[in-house]
Each structure stands twice: as C-alpha cells, then as structure tokens.
Amino acid sequence: MTGHGTPVPPLTWLYVPGDRPEMVAKALGCGADVVIVDLEDAVAPDRKEYARAATAELLADQVTAAPDAVPVHVRVHGEDDVRALAGLPGLSGFRLPKITHAVSVHHVAAVAPDVPLYPLLESALAIEHAYSIATAHHDVRGIALGEADLRADLGVREDAGLDWPRSRAVVAARAAALPPPAQSVFPDVRDLDGLWASCVRGRGLGLLGRAAIHPRQLETIERAFRPTAEEIEAAEQIVAASAVEAGALALPDGRFVDAAVVASARRTLAIAGRS
Structure with a gap:
C-alpha cells in the first residue's frame, strides 16, 4: 500500500511448468510479483497427474503460505485440478483457461468458493463476452487475454491485430471495477527489444504489467510498465x-x-x- 492507501499492483507474472517443481522453487525467488504454476499447456498429457500432485505438495508447504511469500496462482487444466488444490494454504488464485461464458466461472466458483479467479479470454467468443465474464462472480479478481490461442482463432499475424481485443479487455475490466489486465506472454525469450516494444504498445492501450515465460524477461517488463x-x-x-x-x-x-x-x-x- 502507498501512503494514500492505493494498492500496489503487480507488474510481473511468471509462468512455470507444474511438472518441474525444481523450476517452481527457483521461480519463487527470482523477483516476479506473482508465480503462475501451469498445469495446462506447459504440461504433457502423461505428466498431468504428477504435476497436480507436485503442485499440491508445494501449496501445502507453510513457506508458500507465509504472509510475505510470493503469491502463487495455478493455471488449471480441469475440474480435477480445482478440486485437488482448492483450500490449500499456499494458493493465491486460479487462472482459468479458455473461458467463453460466465457459466464456466460460476461452476469453478461453486467447486472452489472464496478462491480468487482470473479467467483467460482466448477466443473471439470470449472477447465478445468479456464483460459478462468479468462480472460473473464476486470471486473474479481480474481478467487477461491468452494471446497465442486468440491469434490462432482470429487468424492474426501482426501484433497490431490484437489492439482491439486488448482494448476490449481493458474496457471490460474497468467497467467491472477490476484492475487493468496484464499483457499476455511474449514468446521469444531472447528478443528483449521486441518484448520492450510490445510492452510499450500494450501499456499505451491501458494494459498493466505482463506475464513472462522466463526470468530474463522480468526486468524488461518491469521497466516498460514503470512510470517515467x-x-x-x-x-x-x-x-x-x-x-x-x-x-x-x-x-x-x-x-x-x-x-x-x-x-x-x-x-x-x-x-x-x-x-
């Protein structure tokens, strides 16, 4: 909090594969504001159960539940993940992939009451329903785009082609009294100049902060979204x-x-x- 009582918003969100607990442990100390343990796209089908069990062990550890611990979110793959992880002391929120309707959010909220939820908008239909998803339940604490799937769904190749969906998410979040959405991941972890330019574009559209897939991206994201x-x-x-x-x-x-x-x-x- 600041002296004026304004919450300090997170700027960096780091995705880590859930079936690599050693990487998750390192991620917790790398300086990201939020660590997102991914049980969805980053985990092969034959590793899903192991990833869920490893994540449950992590979230049951009192270290992750400490007041000063880095918040840990989990991008779930399905209801089995939600049921297994809801209620564990180290869990700070669920990232819900491929949400297209408010009813899907209601279903998760019923299974995992009082867990902060972050629906991901990854299709044209989700963008059309952005406001209803953002206001689906009081446990929704933010929305964000899943731009890789959204690009494929829309047939968009250039970054500029996502300007309207990004703006739509910003407007929906504001109308729902939610924080500004964080920008989606930049896939080329070596191209920090490209990451910077993309962050500047996203910031100009009203996005705040960004998800990363490698710790080396964090500093660039932090600088891009800090005020001048x-x-x-x-x-x-x-x-x-x-x-x-x-x-x-x-x-x-x-x-x-x-x-x-x-x-x-x-x-x-x-x-x-x-x-």
Missing part, C-alpha cells in the same frame, strides 16, 4: 492539489482534473513506489 520521471512529477502535482481541494480542480498550469484523474495519479505513484 515526467509521469511521476505530473502525478505528484495532481495528488498534492487534490489534498488541498476536493472535487474537480485546476492545476497551476491551467489543466482541470477530476476524481478519475486523481485516482489514476495515485496508481501511478503506487507503481513508482514499488520496492
């Missing part, structure tokens, strides 16, 4: 002015700002103040 010195200075001016005058107010340079702009400025300072 100019943005911090502007936010400080807005917050300072709001402390003196409530409601719509005028800044010394003649700009008028309202409550929504003040809230955005507080979020900027929260991100800037991350340790």
Whole structure:
C-alpha cells in the first residue's frame, strides 16, 4: 500500500511448468510479483497427474503460505485440478483457461468458493463476452487475454491485430471495477527489444504489467510498465492539489482534473513506489 492507501499492483507474472517443481522453487525467488504454476499447456498429457500432485505438495508447504511469500496462482487444466488444490494454504488464485461464458466461472466458483479467479479470454467468443465474464462472480479478481490461442482463432499475424481485443479487455475490466489486465506472454525469450516494444504498445492501450515465460524477461517488463520521471512529477502535482481541494480542480498550469484523474495519479505513484 502507498501512503494514500492505493494498492500496489503487480507488474510481473511468471509462468512455470507444474511438472518441474525444481523450476517452481527457483521461480519463487527470482523477483516476479506473482508465480503462475501451469498445469495446462506447459504440461504433457502423461505428466498431468504428477504435476497436480507436485503442485499440491508445494501449496501445502507453510513457506508458500507465509504472509510475505510470493503469491502463487495455478493455471488449471480441469475440474480435477480445482478440486485437488482448492483450500490449500499456499494458493493465491486460479487462472482459468479458455473461458467463453460466465457459466464456466460460476461452476469453478461453486467447486472452489472464496478462491480468487482470473479467467483467460482466448477466443473471439470470449472477447465478445468479456464483460459478462468479468462480472460473473464476486470471486473474479481480474481478467487477461491468452494471446497465442486468440491469434490462432482470429487468424492474426501482426501484433497490431490484437489492439482491439486488448482494448476490449481493458474496457471490460474497468467497467467491472477490476484492475487493468496484464499483457499476455511474449514468446521469444531472447528478443528483449521486441518484448520492450510490445510492452510499450500494450501499456499505451491501458494494459498493466505482463506475464513472462522466463526470468530474463522480468526486468524488461518491469521497466516498460514503470512510470517515467515526467509521469511521476505530473502525478505528484495532481495528488498534492487534490489534498488541498476536493472535487474537480485546476492545476497551476491551467489543466482541470477530476476524481478519475486523481485516482489514476495515485496508481501511478503506487507503481513508482514499488520496492
């Protein structure tokens, strides 16, 4: 939290295969804000049961359940994963792949009550239903895109072809009073320049933070989504002015700002103040 009570949002989300517990252990100490143990695409069919058991062992460990532990989310493969992992002390949330309708979210929430849920929108149908999915249940704490499947579904090759689905997810999340969605993974772990450019584009569309598939991507993502010195200075001016005058107010340079702009400025300072 900041001094203004604004939550500090995560910027980096690191995916790790669930059948590689040694990699998961390393990921917990690599500096990501959230570690996502993947039981879906990253695990071969004949390794699913082992991955589930290894993840259950991890989440039962008191180390992952400690107040200062890195939050651990699990991208589940099906209901068996949900039933096996719900209620374990180290679980911070479920990532729900290939969600297309609100009813699917309701089903998971019924099986795993009070577990934070993060539906992934990975098809044209999911994008069309983005708001109903985002508001499906009070346990939904965020939405995000699954861009690899979405690209295939839409036949999109260029990054710009995802601008509208990304914007649709941003609008749906905001309308549902959820945090801005994090950007989906960048598949080439060696191309940090390409990752940077893609992050800058996503940030311009209103996305906040990004999922990674390798620790070497984390620093680039962090830098790309941190506010610039100019943005911090502007936010400080807005917050300072709001402390003196409530409601719509005028800044010394003649700009008028309202409550929504003040809230955005507080979020900027929260991100800037991350340790």
